[in-house]
Amino acid sequence: MEFMLWYCIERISPYPLQGVETDHQKPEIAKIKTEHTSVRKDSEDWKTTKKVGSLLGSKEDIEHRKHLSKIAFNKLTNIWKSGNKRKQKTKIKLYNSLVKSVLLCNCDIWALTQTDEDRLDSFHRKQLRNTLGIRYPTIISNASLYKKCREAPLSMQVLEARWRLFGHVLRRDRNIPANKAMLFYFSDNKRARGRPQTTLPITLNNDLKKLVATKLELTTQTYLDSLRLIAEDRPKWNALVAEIRKTAEAARSDDPAS
Known part of the structure; x- marks a missing residue:
């Protein structure tokens, strides 16, 4: 949790020095509960806390980003289904600019397991296939798909x-x-039981x-x-x-x- 927090802090700390002003029309309101509540040591409620547009939990933020990218992708359905009216190169450019950018927002703070990477890559490939209109029974290998789209696995980009x-x-x-x-x-040598x-x-x-x-x-x-x-x-x-x-x-x- 500490590293996730300091990464989020790092994202916002230099902004005042660069002359970036706060948009008062887009405030983030935080509600603080004053009543007494019991807090468990193993509580993971912090993972669903949103800071700088991202959830602190990696898995939670990935699912959140997938959901937002699906919304962005579906808004361009008419373009994806336009067939030969638009070149594949143009479709990939639109996908990278309007969809993948949403999916990868703040991806540099994700702590991924191998399973997380595989699922993320699978989700990315599915969107690439839909972008190009490649559907069953048409079959294309993962390597051929990346080459056709001039893309790399999303896990490598992350x-x-x-x-x-x-x-x-x-x-x-x-x-x-x-x-x-x-x-x-690194100064905290205490470690909880079980697999970290x-x-x-x-x-x-x-x-x-x-x-x-x-x-x-x-x-x-x-x-x-x-x-x-x-x-x-x-x-x-x-x-x-x-x-x-x-x-x-x-x-x-x-x-x-x-």
Whole structure:
């Protein structure tokens, strides 16, 4: 939860410095209950809390984004069904601009499991097929579909966005809330019983563990400082992100289900 919060804080903290003014016509009203209520330690009500347009829970936000993208997609039904009146290239451009942008809004704060990635990719492919009017009994492989649309699996796009934002946070001043929250995260050695939930640091660490040559991790403050040094050198950081994506894509190609 801490990492999700500091990512959301990072998104809104620089805005006043850039001269962005608040739109008073679009306020977010938060209701605070003053009556006494019992709070359970395992309560997960925070996951459905909306901040900066996203729900704090990754799974909850993904489902929310899917729902919004379906609405955006259905509004363009006449375009998708226009047949040969519009080129496929034009349809894909419209899809990326008006639908995929809704689906991927704030995707860089998602902590995804392998199952989450597979479901997200499946949802994306279904929309691509509907965009091009490919329906049963017409069959097209996943690889051919991506090539035809000049697209990559959505999970790979989310991975790259996740690391771009992480690098941006690491390059910021250490006194901003985001970096202070990281210090708190690694200083807390207590761990609850059972299997830990998939969080952003766990997802980032899983990405790093696939890089056998670098031996980088995200499990201690020392490793975090090492990543911070790399992030300060943009060419090195971009090379690291490219290598992470390349390794992830290679792992997908070895998976017969992909």
